[in-house]
Amino acid sequence: MLHLRLIVPPDRTERVVHTIEKTVGTTHLVVLTGAARNPSGDLVLCDVAREAGDELIGGLRELGLDREGAISVESVDLSLSTRADEAERQAPGEPADAVLWEQLTDATHEESTLSVTYLAFLTLATMIAACGVVLDNAILIVGAMAVGPEFGPLAGFSTAVVQRLPRLALRSLVALVVGFAVAMAVTVLFSLFMTGAGLFESSMLRADRPNTAFIYDPDLFSFVVAVLAGVAGTLSLTSAKSGALVGVAISVTTVPAGANAAVALSYEAYGQAWGSSLQLLLNLLGIILAGTLTLFVQKWLWSRQRRAMRRPAGA
Structure with missing residues (x-):
C-alpha cells in the first residue's frame, strides 16, 4: 500500500475527494478542513494499492495539486486493515509489477x-x-x-x-x-x-x-x-x-x-x-x-x- 498526504486548495477539495473515491484500490480517506498552513488549504489523507497509485497520482496532477498544493507519497510497511486488504484485491495486477512513473x-x-x-x-x-x-x-x-x-x-x-x-x-x-x-x-x-x-x-x-x-x-x-x-x-x-x-x-x-x-x-x-x-x-x-x-x-x-x-x- 501507498499512503498519500495531500494539501488541497479549498476550492478543489471536493474534486480531489471524488478523484480518490472513483479510483479502484483506495481506502482510509480522511479530510481535515483548513488543517494545512503552508501552503494553506485542506489536508487530505488516503491509502491506495500500489497498482492503482500511478493512476491516482496522475489524476491529482491533472487537478493542479502539484502546482498549487502538495502531493506526498510514502510506502506503508504494515497495514492491519480489512479495508486495505479489500482495496488491494480490487486493484488490477500485482503490487510487485506496478510502476509508479512519477x-x-x-x-x-x-x-x-x-x-x-x-x-x-x-x-x-x-x-x-x-x-x-x-x-x-x-x-x-x-x-x-x-x-x-x-x-x-x-x-x-x-x-x-x-x-x-x-x-x-x-x-x-x-x-x-x-x-x-x-x-x-x-x-x-x-x-x-x-x-x-x-x-x-x-x-x-x-x-x-x-x-x-x-x-x-x-x-x-x-x-x-x-x-x-x-x-x-x-x-x-x-x-x-x-x-x-x-x-x-x-x-x-x-x-x-x-x-x-x-x-x-x-x-x-x-x-x-x-x-x-x-x-x-x-x-x-x-x-x-x-x-x-x-x-x-x-x-x-x-x-x-x-x-x-x-x-x-x-x-
Missing part, C-alpha cells in the same frame, strides 16, 4: 545529477578498479563495481526516452560523459603516482591476467550480459526491489573497463586502452537499450491493464 522519474532525476558526491564515488570506484586490474585481483574488481554509481544516469536516460523528458536525457548524458571523463582522467594521474611510488609497473598491466583479461577483450557475451543486467536493474527500480541493484552493479564491467583504459593510457598501451573503451561502450549501450525496451514493455502492459479495468462489465 516516483521513477523523480528518483532517476536525482540519481542522474552531476554532483560532487556522484563524481567522488565514480572516481573512487575507478581507482579501486585500477588497483584490481594491475594486481589481477577479482575481489577489487567486484568491489569497484559495487561502489560505482553509474546505473543512476543510465536508468535516467532510459526513463527520459520512454517518458519523453529531454532535460532528464541531457542531464543523464552529461552525468555519464563528464563523470567517466573526470574519473578516468584522475585515474591516469593516480596510475602515474602509483608508478612513481613503485607500487605499479607497466609489466604488471602487460602480463597475463587470467582474472581480469576479459575487461579489455570484449565479445558478444559482454553485450548479452549488459542487456540482461539492464533488464534486471530496470525491474529492480520499477518494482522497488532495490536490493537487486547490487547484483546488477557487479554484473557489468563499466567501471573496470574505464579503469583499465585509464591505466593503459598512462603506460601508452593503446591496444588495451582501445579494447577497454570498446568494452565500456558496449556495456553502456546494452544497459540503455535493455532499460528503455523494458520500460516501454512495462508501460504498454500497464496501459492495457488500466484500459481493461475501466471497460464496463460485459463490454
